[in-house]
Amino acid sequence: MNRSKYFEYVDEKIHILAHRINTRGKLNILNLHLHSENFYLHFFNLLFDFQLVNLNSSAQNVEAIDLIDHKNKIIFQVSATCTKQKIESTLTKDIFKKYKGYNFKFISISKDATDLRTKTYSNPHSVPFKPSGDIYDITSLLNIILGESPKRQREIYEFIKDELGEDVDIVKLDSNLATIINILSLEKWDDSNSDDSYNSFEIDRKIQYNELDDAREVIEEFCVYYKKVDEKYTEFDLLGANKSNSVLNSIRKEYRKLKKTDNKDDVFFETIESIKSKVLESKNIDDIPIDEIELCIDILIVDAFIRCKIFENPKNYNYVTT
Template structure:
């Protein structure tokens, strides 16, 4: 299920970030704390629909408050320390009196705060604060992610991937491409799916010809991996298993099924989603992180685009031939 894949990825990245913050803090390396504050500002806005901004933009070196949301009347302290003393210290600061109608949130970015949610706190200025719901940590945030609708969960996944995702691992990419090519090649495909000679038209003109907008960036980024895919196809084909024909025919068939289902961009991304589903459901699929899976599928579909197996091809402009 995509839900499980998205959740597992988010879970892994948030826990890894928390561990790094904790370790760096013990070494007195605090730069990651600052970057994490910015990360969580945007993350909480996406996850909860807040309109948080950094209070330091308007007030320098403010104690007890790091983020503020004037629309939803929230003030947030972001901390790598998760103790009762830390929370009470924030609640006792004089600046809290400036926000009598606001709600106070405490965000623990490196420690589990489950025990804090069970405690009672001194709140001398009487600001709205309920430990059960107003103390956040990785665990409580993941609970929120888990209960999101799949469309919303995917948005969170995309955000976390963009913020915390790793650089492309060439070794993993090589093995993952091989595995996925194997899986797709075993899919049934109609004998009447005639495979035409492979011609790769000039990429930018084909993008323009098909009026692709959102897919343009993906194609421009992953067309660089055409050589790697070609190498993998050649490896398999040299062993007598005609993987390139089978995989490209499979991708083309899915494109033809989706061809009239929406705009060119919608069709392009629909093909990617269908192929991803085929791989995940395959008995031959050995689970890999969702971002690695999506990377490989994206690369294969872009390669098929270059080879003119999907989308309309302009006449007279050949990218290359193979």
């Protein structure tokens, strides 16, 4: 069957949630994990007709178990840690003695779990658990949704829209952001495109001045592409007056909405997420994989940081080498 607009929306929103969970230091991971537990509780109840409840709502921090369905005798662990060791550690917990005969299921909320479904696990309490069918990840869930009828996809779409975001614009907007992403996506972002035309000392000074700790690694990784991005902006401006300014102003506008947040690292990474949402809403984004879009946006945000478009500049800041 063709991928419906409802499935496309669900795909995008669940991947965005996973990206936020999986990214180093970008959000309060504890709060986001708790939100994910409740999200997947309702999501699985809708998708599989389970009757899951959140065990942590009645007993805080229950080991090994996050969600439980007493009628169908199902136990779920919702985890951002996707390893064999994590699952085996869970299966050793004595709490399974209390729920003898309950089927254990594991959901990886941030990473692909394909490899885990092929492994054999130590299971000292003989908990009913079949890795091939009891380990879920985003890809496996999306494949299930893809096989649903358009009516069921619509139901899931409505739920996702209420939980994770607004409706999809049927007519998407033109976006200079999307156009520059298309241009950048054609580049091979490796050492061949790096350069030393930026002042690393000054950039480090700006990082310290704005108290960016978690964002430092991203800035240091992508600042080496400053010259290449500058070349691409020049190329982009040939398509029309001030097109690069339009892109940089869009980034600055999103940053200004978020800058009052106390944690500056959160501001940096939320700006990235906000720009990604704008790009994905554009009708003129090519069929670029989401990871490539994210790479290009990281590069653009770091470039905007270097160019003084976002965050405060220390006194006499000069980002270009002389």
